[in-house]
Amino acid sequence: MDRIQIKRLLTETPLEELLDMADRVRKANVGDTVHIRALLEFSNYCSRNCTYCGLTAENGKLDRFSMTASEIIDTAKKAFNVGYKTIVLQSGESNAVDVDTLCDIVGEISSWGMIVTLSCGELSYDEYSKLKEAGAKKYLLKHECASEGIYSSLHDGYTLSDRIKCARDIKSLGFEYGGGFLVGLPDEDIELVIDNLLLLRELQCDMAGIGTFIPHPSTKLGGAKQGDYELTLRCIAITRLLLPTANLPVTTSLSVTGDSELAYRAGANVVMVKVTPIDYRKNYDIYPIAKHMTDIKNDRLAIVEKIERLERQAK
Numbered sequence: 331m332d333r334i335q336i337k338r339l340l341t342e343t344p345l346e347e348l349l350d351m352a353d354r355v356r357k358a359n360v361g362d363t364v365h366i367r368a369l370l371e372f373s374n375y376c377s378r379n380c381t382y383c384g385l386t387a388e389n390g391k392l393d394r395f396s397m398t399a400s401e402i403i404d405t406a407k408k409a410f411n412v413g414y415k416t417i418v419l420q421s422g423e424s425n426a427v428d429v430d431t432l433c434d435i436v437g438e439i440s441s442w443g444m445i446v447t448l449s450c451g452e453l454s455y456d457e458y459s460k461l462k463e464a465g466a467k468k469y470l471l472k473h474e475c476a477s478e479g480i481y482s483s484l485h486d487g488y489t490l491s492d493r494i495k496c497a498r499d500i501k502s503l504g505f506e507y508g509g510g511f512l513v514g515l516p517d518e519d520i521e522l523v524i525d526n527l528l529l530l531r532e533l534q535c536d537m538a539g540i541g542t543f544i545p546h547p548s549t550k551l552g553g554a555k556q557g558d559y560e561l562t563l564r565c566i567a568i569t570r571l572l573l574p575t576a577n578l579p580v581t582t583s584l585s586v587t588g589d590s591e592l593a594y595r596a597g598a599n600v601v602m603v604k605v606t607p608i609d610y611r612k613n614y615d616i617y618p619i620a621k622h623m624t625d626i627k628n629d630r631l632a633i634v635e636k637i638e639r640l641e642r643q644a645k
């Protein structure tokens with residue numbers, strides 16, 4: 331698929347038609363299963379200043395936390411015991427939990443047969459290598475924005491090329507690599523949306539998370555316009571066409587900006603459910619969203635019911 335075809339799908343093709351195309355490709359390539367992943371946000375410390383994220387180091391209003399190794403392992407165990415087979419360990423970028431400790435945590439959780447996915451930001455090749463060696467199978471590191479100039483204005487002191495180098499390191503080490511981007515960041519135009527989609531294909535993402543930009547009041551972009559829900563759906567659907575066998579999550583931001591169930595029709599086949607302990611969950615505040623406060627078992631049951639209502643199989 332070339333730029334012109336992608337542009338047509340983004341701007342001209344009726345939404346229903348695009349969703350049907352993506353749904354057919356999803357069914358033919360990854361079937362009806364929806365994979366449910368546990369998401370544990372284990373630390374909200376971050377040394378970076380991404381202008382769109384509530385965890386930015388500049389946000390002095392946030393209560394910072396970092397779970398201990400035993401808290402992380404205990405929470406993963408609870409998730410494993412209620413049926414989760416994969417856990418995503420996510421944090422801001424900091425050394426609040428150092429890489430060697432993270433390796434021990436990954437090794438312990440993996441020893442039960444639980445798959446560990448990491449989402450802890452940019453690290454050195456050697457650090458990624460240690461984590462792979464410790465047993466981590468997948469790594470999420472979205473490129474966020476495929477324009478060097480806009481990327482640098484959103485991430486003061488950091489470059490898109492460094493981000494892409496990390497993505498290539500992750501891939502070369504044999505991780506399943508999860509990329510992705512935000513829809514609706516300031517200064518985005520349709521050509522940048524196309525660049526974002528094509529970069530997912532160029533990086534040969536095994537997973538791709540596409541979220542809508544939602545302004546957080548305690549960030550520099552607090553007054554910016556929210557990203558467009560339908561455009562996000564279109565991006566998910568086109569990603570399914572570009573990467574037919576990839577795992578595509580229903581991103582949480584879709585439930586804030588519109589009907590998240592439509593993402594399943596747009597080709598999504600993964601959903602992440604927070605298992606972060608309630609006391610910490612309220613402070614993992616990337617963007618403003620009502621924090622869901624039940625428990626690990628009931629949250630999983632609720633999502634299984636939802637998936638079955640959509641006539642898909644939960645796994």
Ligand code: SF4
Pocket residue numbers: 376377378379380383384385386387421422423451
């Ligand atoms: S997007 Fe990630 S790296 Fe940037 S401030 Fe938020 S948690 Fe930190």
